[in-house]
Amino acid sequence: MQKKIILVTVLLAAMQMVFAQNDGSQTSLFTEKQQQLRITAENVRLVPDTKNGGYHLYVKKTLNVNSILLTETTKDPAGKNDSYAYRAKEYNSINGDEIRLLDGKKLESEGAKYSLVDSTVEDTSFFGPAFHIYIPETIVYGYDWSRKGEVKIGKGTFINIRSFEKPYADYTGDYMDSPFMFDFRVVKRVVKKPAPKPAPESEPEPDPVEEPETILTDDYNPIASEKFKELSDDIIYSKGPETIIEDIKGLLENIEDKDNLDLVFAIDATGSMKNDIDKLKTDMYPLLEELFGGSPGARIGLLFYRDYGDTFKYMDLPVKVYPFTSNFTSFSKNLNSIRIYGKEGGDIPEAVYEAMYASCEFYSWRTTAQKKIILIGDAEPHPTPRGSGKYSKDYVMKIADSRKIKIHSILLPKD
Known part of the structure; x- marks a missing residue:
């Protein structure tokens, strides 16, 4: 009893x-x-x-x-x-x-x-x-x-x-x-004009105009935001599938010498990213053709990352690496090869620093090229190094700086 x-x-x-x-x-x-x-x-x-x-x-x-x-x-x-x-x-x-x-x-x-x-x-x-x-x-x-x-x-x-x-x-x-x-x-509001005196005959209501409105949102992971800012020259707060293609376009459309560009997309491939990656699968190829179709010298690499214990493993890191290519059909094929079922990883710390290390070290960057990494994810890196224990923010930033690689971040809403 x-x-x-x-x-x-x-x-x-x-x-x-x-x-x-x-x-x-x-x-x-x-x-x-x-x-x-x-x-x-x-x-x-x-x-x-x-x-x-x-x-x-x-x-x-x-x-x-x-x-x-x-x-x-x-x-x-x-x-x-x-x-x-x-x-x-x-x-x-x-x-x-x-x-x-x-x-x-x-x-x-x-x-x-x-x-x-x-x-x-x-x-x-x-x-x-x-x-x-x-x-x-x-x-x-x-x-x-x-x-x-x-x-x-x-x-x-x-x-x-x-x-x-x-x-x-x-x-x-x-x-x-x-x-x-x-x-x-951006919200639409009707802006009414004051009626003159004497009032004329009734006029139709003016069309709504778009005005910015400030809101508080709980869509984003604050730790991820802080850590992405530490890595990046800039950070974009994406609305997910709704804006992710335009967010990427905004980072790339003003590059002048596109033939001299080496670019790696480092993308979180855990379950919470499924809808975002599905959007990339359908719309990235047209975007790359629009931006770089006339620049045969542009080279695009692709890296997916998860976390230790997941299925990815390359050089003892939880990443999947696809080398630079100027063939956007090949890039799209690599992008579409990833399968996400919604249960991989989660909104917990991921191998972000390892992904940045792999992006810097596992690609054949041209010495004279403009070198860029676009980090896309929704979760923060581990607060203390995992695996070999050497992949910290300071370590990977030192490598990126020595190679003159600029990192840009797109933070997605937490799922």
């Missing part, structure tokens, strides 16, 4: 745990109670402050959330360094008087002033009760005795909305992190 009681207790405890991906670096366990604190994209809204700059962030009040705090999205992979809370540089009436607790005590130090925190719910026309935080154009984090810095809000800026069970961002209760990225989308 005692064994049965113990077993039931263990099962009940296990049933309260659910799997959820953390902020991109690893898979973590959260209780059902913590999951109820998660913030989703449909429950956040940004409103630009046209007078002072910055944005007003509204987060819908849900049953279990009683305060929110904006923090960094990334932290030390070893878990030794905390992610810091964001702060405004100066007082504002929206959040300047909000209370924040730590260890049961009100934080009143200079380093805690103007934290982007809210426990005071207000009524809104779109959410009903909602938390409200004013995010200035520039926010700060950290302390003089530790790491610190400033963040200028723009496309690609990540913030983490930390939601708390208790008011005042009190860590004595449960809390949950929900990372978001600032993004811009």
Whole structure:
């Protein structure tokens, strides 16, 4: 009887745990109670402050959330360094008087002033009760005795909305992190002209015009974004199959001496990339013909990567390598040879640095050519080197720099 009681207790405890991906670096366990604190994209809204700059962030009040705090999205992979809370540089009436607790005590130090925190719910026309935080154009984090810095809000800026069970961002209760990225989308709005006096006869409504709108999206892996930026001259936040061909075209169409181009596409071939690669299979050949059909000297290579333990293996690395070719039919055949069933890998750390090493070392780059790698993926590299232990960011960047190879990144939405 005692064994049965113990077993039931263990099962009940296990049933309260659910799997959820953390902020991109690893898979973590959260209780059902913590999951109820998660913030989703449909429950956040940004409103630009046209007078002072910055944005007003509204987060819908849900049953279990009683305060929110904006923090960094990334932290030390070893878990030794905390992610810091964001702060405004100066007082504002929206959040300047909000209370924040730590260890049961009100934080009143200079380093805690103007934290982007809210426990005071207000009524809104779109959410009903909602938390409200004013995010200035520039926010700060950290302390003089530790790491610190400033963040200028723009496309690609990540913030983490930390939601708390208790008011005042009190860590004595449960809390949950929900990372978001600032993004811009185009929406159509009807712009009405003021009627002149006296008013003429009625005129038809003007056609909608396209205007950019700033939104918060949880589509992208924040760790992957940070690491891709470290590797790249630039980073494109793709919408996936909807825009990936145009994203690639934007990186290549302005190259002047296309006959003197050596280019490698390094593509994540795990299950979450299936729809993106299917789009590449159908539309890459026409794009290459459009861009390089009149440049017989252009050479294109293709590399697929997964992770250690997957089926790929070339020179002890989890990659599949197709050499440079100027024959786009051959390139398309190689691209179409890959089979993805949706279960390979996942949105977990992948062998990104190994893929960059292989792209630099396993291709016969021409000495005088323009050398480019386009990295396409949705997951970050391993925080510490795997395999031989030498494939770190610094190691592969040193090789790329020595060969004068420029890396461009296209980050896809996490699946």
